[in-house]
Amino acid sequence: MITMEDIIREGHPALRKVTEDVELPPSEKDQQTLEEMLQYLKNSQDEVVCDRYGLRPGVGLAAPQINVNKRMLAVHFVDLKDKLYSYGLFNPRIVSHSVERTYLSTGEGCLSVDREVPGYVPRYRRITVKATDLEGNEVKLRLKDYAAIVFQHEIDHLNGVMFYDHINPEDPFKEPENATPAD
C-alpha cells in the first residue's frame, strides 16, 4: 500500500517534470499503480486506517507525487452537492475550459508540500476533461467549481505545476479577476 514514505516532497525534481503519456492499453504494472493511488485516497479518508498508518488525507493524487513519471491521476471525493467522484485516469487532458474562474476561499494544500501556503488559487470554473479510466473506457468529464478545482490541482502535477505557482505573490488574498469562490 502507498504510505507517506512513498510521497515525494517539494524540492524533489520529479515534481517539476512534465510526465510521459501512459501507453494504452495500460500495462498490468500501470494499472496496479493507479489502483494503489486510488486506494491511498480511500485509506486517507478512513479515520481508522488514516490514524493507523499516519496518512495525510487527500482528495486527489498524481503519479509524480509517488515519483512515477507517468500521466495518471486518481481522485476520490464528494463535491459540495454530495456527488461522488472516484476515478483512476490515464492521460487526462483539459480539452476546453471557461473564461470564468473560481477558487477555494480556504486555499489549497498538497501532500508534497509540508507547509501551509496561504492564498487564493485561481482556477477555471468549468473544465472538460478527456481521459481513459481504469476499466479502459474513454471518459469525457464536464466539471465545475470544487470538482474542477481538484482535477486542475492534479493535472497541474502532471505538468510539473504546484498549486502555489498560481497564488498572487503581491497579495495572496486579492480577489482574482472574473472569479467566484467555489465554497
Ligand SMILES: O=CN(O)CCNC(=O)c1cccc(Cl)c1Cl
Ligand atoms: O495532489 C494532491 N494532493 O496533494 C493531495 C492533498 N491535497 C488535497 O487533497 C487538496 C486540498 C485542498 C484543495 C485541493 Cl484542490 C486538494 Cl487536491
Ligand code: NI
Ligand atoms: Ni498536490
